[in-house]
Amino acid sequence: MDADRALLTPRGELVHGCADVLAGKLSRLPARTGRIDLDMSGVRFMDTAGLRFLDVLRAHGRLRSVPVTATGWTGQPRRILTLVGLDPTDPLRPPGREGTPTPATTPVAEAAAKRPPAREEEVERLRASIAARPAVDRARGLLMTAHGCDSDTAWQILRETAHLSGTPLHTVAAAVTAEVDRSGPRAPEEVRKALATALARRLRAPRA
Structure with a gap:
């Protein structure tokens, strides 16, 4: 904690169960927390569970009405964000528009809907690699x-x-x-x- 700002630094791999770990950590933050920033530079691999990780972070920010960020993506995780159509510099921002998405949508869902057809083959190769x-x-x-x-x-x-x-x-x-x-x-x-x-x-x- 730095005053009312919480800095979280995930390390290793974002795989099955990581979203639950994040949810638990977020629930234990002090009530005074006014901002949550995640430094993702220590994450070296993620599968599709990493996208759920982002949804949990975004949902927490909406529920608590606090700004949340997840920056510093590198390597394979950054490539996954790019492939699914998310901006790796700010993956919590809905693609192609400003503002906050409606409760029925998430940045991941919107990005998938907007993904160019030319990327589908590469996405399938990525899924096979993760499997x-x-x-x-x-x-x-x-x-x-x-x-x-x-x-x-x-x-x-x-x-x-x-x-x-x-x-x-x-x-x-x-x-x-x-x-x-x-x-x-x-x-x-x-x-x-x-x-x-x-x-x-x-x-x-x-x-x-």
């Missing part, structure tokens, strides 16, 4: 355990394997999971070769 995230995270965790590497290195191994084999990342993740924990059918030959190359490059001991 595949749990498999990718599992494969990354298995690589970290099996090879003693950190999260960033495991991610680079997956990315490089996908690039070298010409295989989608979610397919590589499934193949890596099968290869590392010996579950299910063996990974295709091209993926196994690409994985071996990526492991050799990323885990090579530094020279003295």
